[in-house]
Each structure stands twice: as C-alpha cells, then as structure tokens.
Amino acid sequence: MAHPPIDLHTHSSVSDGTETPAALIASAARAGLGTVALTDHDTTAGWAEARASVAGTGMTLVPGMELSTRLGLNSVHMLGYLFDPTDSALVAETARLRDGRLHRAERIVARIGADYDIVWDDVLAQASDGATLGRPHIADALVAKGFAADRSAAFAGILHWRSGYYEPHEAPSPLEGIRLIREAGGVPVIAHPATRGREPNVSVESFARLVDAGLLGVEIAHRENTEAGRQRLRELADRYDLIVTGSSDYHGDGKPNRLGENTTDPRQLDRIVAAATGSEPIQG
Ligand code: AMP
Ligand code: ZN
Numbered sequence: 220m221a222h223p224p225i226d227l228h229t230h231s232s233v234s235d236g237t238e239t240p241a242a243l244i245a246s247a248a249r250a251g252l253g254t255v256a257l258t259d260h261d262t263t264a265g266w267a268e269a270r271a272s273v274a275g276t277g278m279t280l281v282p283g284m285e286l287s288t289r290l291g292l293n294s295v296h297m298l299g300y301l302f303d304p305t306d307s308a309l310v311a312e313t314a315r316l317r318d319g320r321l322h323r324a325e326r327i328v329a330r331i332g333a334d335y336d337i338v339w340d341d342v343l344a345q346a347s348d349g350a351t352l353g354r355p356h357i358a359d360a361l362v363a364k365g366f367a368a369d370r371s372a373a374f375a376g377i378l379h380w381r382s383g384y385y386e387p388h389e390a391p392s393p394l395e396g397i398r399l400i401r402e403a404g405g406v407p408v409i410a411h412p413a414t415r416g417r418e419p420n421v422s423v424e425s426f427a428r429l430v431d432a433g434l435l436g437v438e439i440a441h442r443e444n445t446e447a448g449r450q451r452l453r454e455l456a457d458r459y460d461l462i463v464t465g466s467s468d469y470h471g472d473g474k475p476n477r478l479g480e481n482t483t484d485p486r487q488l489d490r491i492v493a494a495a496t497g498s499e500p501i502q503g
C-alpha cells in the first residue's frame with residue numbers, strides 16, 4: 220500500500236511563507252500529506268501553533284528549521300530536525316541571525332530606495348510581527364508598489380544578487396551550523412545543495428568536511444537541484460551513508476513549489492527520528 224506522503228521542508232509566515240503555521244497545516248491536510256515538517260528560516264516561533272493545529276488531523280508534524288549558513292558569498296541552507304528548541308547556543312545564534320537579516324534588509328531597501336519609490340515601512344507592512352526578514356518581504360513590497368509582477372520576477376530582477384542592490388547577511392559557516400544543530404540534539408540535513416551553479420560544492424572533499432562535522436543527511440529530491448547534481452549527491456549519500464530526503468520547500472503563494480511535489484521515503488524519516496535526541500515528532 221502506498222504510504223501517506225512525507226514532505227520535510229516548508230515555510231510559514233513566521234519566516235517567508237505566505238500562510239500562517241495553522242493555515243499551512245490545513246493546506247498540508249488538504250494536500251493529503253501524512254507527515255509535514257515546518258522549517259522556517261532561523262526561527263522556531265511557528266512550532267507551537269503548528270503543534271496545536273496538527274491535533275486531530277491524523278498527520279505527523281516534524282518540528283524543524285532551515286538554518287542560514289554562509290560559505291564565502293554562497294548562502295548554504297542547513298535543515299535541522301527535532302532539535303531542542305531551548306538549546307541556548309542555538310537560540311542565541313538564531314537571534315543573532317534574525318537581527319543581522321533585519322539590518323541587511325534595511326540596507327538593501329535603502330539602496331533600492333535611491334532608484335525606486337520604496338521605504339522600509341513598505342517592507343514591514345509585508346511581514347508578520349517578528350518574522351525572519353528576507354528578500355521575499357522586499358519582493359512583496361516591490362510587487363505591492365507595482366515594480367515587479369510577483370516574487371519570482373522581483374528575484375530575477377531588482378533582488379538578484381547581480382543587481383547591484385544585493386548584499387549577503389552574516390551567518391555561521393556550514394560546519395558551525397551543523398555542530399550547533401547536533402549539539403542541540405537535532406539532525407542536520409543539507410538543503411538543496413546542487414542548485415544551478417553550485418555543483419562545485421557537491422564534491423567529495425566538501426562533503427567529507429561536512430560529514431566530519433556531523434552532517435547526517437542530504438536533500439536530493441528538490442526542484443532546484445540539477446539532474447547532474449542529484450546523481451553526484453546520490454553517490455555521496457552512498458559513500459557516507461547519509462539520510463536522503465526529498466521535499467517541496469513550500470512557501471505558500473510566494474513560490475511555485477507545491478506541497479508534496481517531492482517526498483521522503485518513510486525509512487529515511489525513521490532514520491531522522493532515530494538519530495534525534497532534542498525533540499520528538501508530534502502525532503496529530
Ligand atoms: P534571502 O535569504 O533573504 O537572501 O532570500 C532568499 C530566500 O528567498 C530563499 O530562502 C528562498 O527560498 C526565498 N524565496 C521565496 N520566494 C522566492 C522566489 N519566488 N524566488 C526566489 N526565492 C524565493
Ligand atoms: Zn525561504
């Protein structure tokens with residue numbers, strides 16, 4: 220019998236998704252998911268609402284996060300599952316990250332504001348209180364002002380890293396990110412590592428270092444991983460016996476990604492749950 224689909228990468232309005240955690244859980248139920256992970260950028264602020272919302276749905280919630288890390292100019296996203304959300308090092312680092320993202324977004328908007336009629340309040344109007352701010356909220360403000368047709372168009376134009384307005388935000392290295400998640404009892408899974416242009420990161424040498432630091436898994440089935448990159452990732456996953464996941468990276472209406480468009484094998488989810496010591500899945 221086919222098992223209910225498992226989608227381990229989604230965003231709510233607590234970061235840059237367009238649905239509240241409650242609405243996201245309702246969407247996941249409508250999409251027929253059996254298990255959904257909430258993985259907002261650099262925050263666990265949506266866990267409580269998601270946990271309450273999953274009750275009575277029959278779905279399983281896997282609490283998680285997508286931790287921002289950086290290697291030079293490249294941003295590297297590290298999914299963390301089932302860690303202790305009160306771990307003091309992780310709490311401090313994510314607070315620092317959110318603060319750095321806020322000031323970076325203000326600087327980007329100031330630069331855009333020199334050429335377009337847009338101010339910081341326009342961006343704040345697009346984010347829920349305390350949300351992890353990022354380019355998606357600037358994109359929404361640009362759309363509201365009529366300077367872009369939708370988020371994707373804004374990312375392809377004014378918000379592109381080559382546009383002249385871009386700057387990266389401060390973030391720990393991928394190795395530090397992995398260690399933080401492990402020390403909080405969580406399971407680090409590197410997110411979409413083989414997006415176009417990033418294939419050099421998918422090397423034996425770079426993965427050896429990540430695995431040495433405690434990396435446990437790799438997200439292979441993701442719409443932005445290239446075909447050639449996925450092949451390399453499957454080889455690396457075999458070599459290092461890594462957990463393999465597939466997920467949607469759903470952002471509500473903010474991205475074309477649909478819930479359940481990529482899924483994870485239940486045996487791989489079992490490995491995540493077995494490796495975690497920080498928290499447990501919530502059976503709704
Ligand atoms: P930032 O982290 O602020 O540099 O912004 C990048 C984030 O924007 C990534 O996490 C993407 O998932 C997210 N994002 C949301 N919607 C889009 C979109 N339509 N196109 C590209 N990136 C998007
Ligand atoms: Zn995002």
Ligand code: FE
Pocket residue numbers: 285296410411
């Ligand atoms: Fe990501």
Ligand code: FE
Pocket residue numbers: 228230285468
């Ligand atoms: Fe994501």
